Amino acid sequence: MTLATGTSAARPCCRFCATPLGLPMIDLGQQPLANNNLAPGEEASERRFPLVVSICPECLLVQADHSVPADAIFTADYAYFSSYSTSWVAHAKRYAEAMIARFGLGKMSLVAEVASNDGYLLQHFHAVGIPVLGIEPTQNTAEAAIAKGIATEVDFFGTATAERLVSRGKSADLIAANNVLAHVPDIRDFGTGFTRLLKTEGVATFEFPHLLNMIEKVQFDTIYHEHYSYLSLHAVKGIFEACGLRVFDIEQLPTHGGSLRVFACRAGASHVTTPVVATTLAAEHALGLDDAESAAYRGFSTKAEHARTSFLAFLAKAKAEGKSVAGYGAAAKGNTFLNYCGLGADALTMIADASHAKQGKLAPGTHILIVSPEALIAAKPDYVVILPWNIAAEVTSSMAAIRENGGRFVIAIPETRVLP
Numbered sequence: 310m311t312l313a314t315g316t317s318a319a320r321p322c323c324r325f326c327a328t329p330l331g332l333p334m335i336d337l338g339q340q341p342l343a344n345n346n347l348a349p350g351e352e353a354s355e356r357r358f359p360l361v362v363s364i365c366p367e368c369l370l371v372q373a374d375h376s377v378p379a380d381a382i383f384t385a386d387y388a389y390f391s392s393y394s395t396s397w398v399a400h401a402k403r404y405a406e407a408m409i410a411r412f413g414l415g416k417m418s419l420v421a422e423v424a425s426n427d428g429y430l431l432q433h434f435h436a437v438g439i440p441v442l443g444i445e446p447t448q449n450t451a452e453a454a455i456a457k458g459i460a461t462e463v464d465f466f467g468t469a470t471a472e473r474l475v476s477r478g479k480s481a482d483l484i485a486a487n488n489v490l491a492h493v494p495d496i497r498d499f500g501t502g503f504t505r506l507l508k509t510e511g512v513a514t515f516e517f518p519h520l521l522n523m524i525e526k527v528q529f530d531t532i533y534h535e536h537y538s539y540l541s542l543h544a545v546k547g548i549f550e551a552c553g554l555r556v557f558d559i560e561q562l563p564t565h566g567g568s569l570r571v572f573a574c575r576a577g578a579s580h581v582t583t584p585v586v587a588t589t590l591a592a593e594h595a596l597g598l599d600d601a602e603s604a605a606y607r608g609f610s611t612k613a614e615h616a617r618t619s620f621l622a623f624l625a626k627a628k629a630e631g632k633s634v635a636g637y638g639a640a641a642k643g644n645t646f647l648n649y650c651g652l653g654a655d656a657l658t659m660i661a662d663a664s665h666a667k668q669g670k671l672a673p674g675t676h677i678l679i680v681s682p683e684a685l686i687a688a689k690p691d692y693v694v695i696l697p698w699n700i701a702a703e704v705t706s707s708m709a710a711i712r713e714n715g716g717r718f719v720i721a722i723p724e725t726r727v728l729p
């Protein structure tokens with residue numbers, strides 16, 4: 310990261326436009342990597358880094374203020390295979406069908422995906438005979454894709470990768486980039502890569518959690534070190550224009566608490582800009598997202614503090630009444646929240662998670678033991694805090710036995726409430 314020089318109170322500069330950043334929008338304290346579960350005994354070796362988010366007064370990019378050393382990120386466990394999530398694979402299939410119909414894709418087309426993982430998305434194009442090309446930096450997931458017949462370039466995406474592919478005669482009719490934009494440290498180099506790889510009339514689609522929802526619903530727990538950016542359409546539109554891309558359509562998606570799917574093409578392509586672009590920008594303007602000094606940004610930290618106060622009060626009351634409180638869902642957002650609350654291993658009796666890989670491990674920072682959903686049910690807790698609030702309906706249904714045993718579910722964002 311570039312640091313401003315020449316003053317004792319140096320502030321970092323914007324990772325897109327290099328403007329010095331203002332005061333933090335929110336400071337979540339020193340936090341461990343939110344996906345880095347520990348084996349028992351590894352607690353002493355855990356590292357913490359500042360988790361601070363600021364807004365650029367010039368380009369409005371809301372961004373992580375500090376970078377975590379690359380060696381810390383890459384030692385974390387990233388063997389995540391998208392195909393393990395059936396709902397995500399179904400989402401990808403609907404996307405493929407819609408894109409094939411809308412843009413008339415066929416055997417002469419090329420569909421590329423950035424961060425193509427194990428081919429969970431491209432397989433739906435491949436199955437109907439449309440040529441595909443995955444670009445994926447993680448070796449083991451890329452190998453899983455290649456084994457399914459999905460051609461995959463094992464690399465990070467950016468301008469250099471795009472130019473190398475173009476020099477080999479590759480150019481794309483459609484490029485998908487789902488939930489990757491927020492993870493990119495150099496968003497200018499990344500965006501420019503799309504302009505290079507697209508055909509003259511090609512289309513790129515980007516899915517990312519919409520900053521509007523994070524601000525409105527106080528979803529500060531979606532902040533973690535691997536997320537470099539928290540994106541409004543105002544910021545994305547401006548950044549893309551600087552990269553030679555034009556946003557021409559938007560869809561609203563329910564994923565990750567409310568996401569946008571942005572359609573972009575080369576600046577000079579003939580795709581007609583739909584009215585949804587203007588209405589989405591207007592909704593952001595109404596909330597103040599186009600003004601770095603608005604109450605939406607400047608009041609966010611106070612709302613997060615309220616969520617923390619409310620949860621700590623709930624825990625203290627439950628403890629005083631001799632009630633047991635457990636958690637469900639050992640995902641990043643719960644870890645950000647619990648660590649922001651300054652909690653330790655005694656805060657929750659356990660956290661259940663369906664992932665076998667997480668069971669028996671300790672949640673980062675708090676060191677609360679992660680157990681199976683069956684072990685949680687057997688413990689008959691009085692309260693179960695559903696940490697990933699976005700899957701609350703799924704959890705109350707699959708874990709109905711909690712209620713049958715007299716337990717109650719709790720949601721902590723934007724303030725703690727016990728579900729009826």
Ligand SMILES: [Zn+2]
Nearest residue numbers: 323326365368
């Ligand atoms: Zn900027």
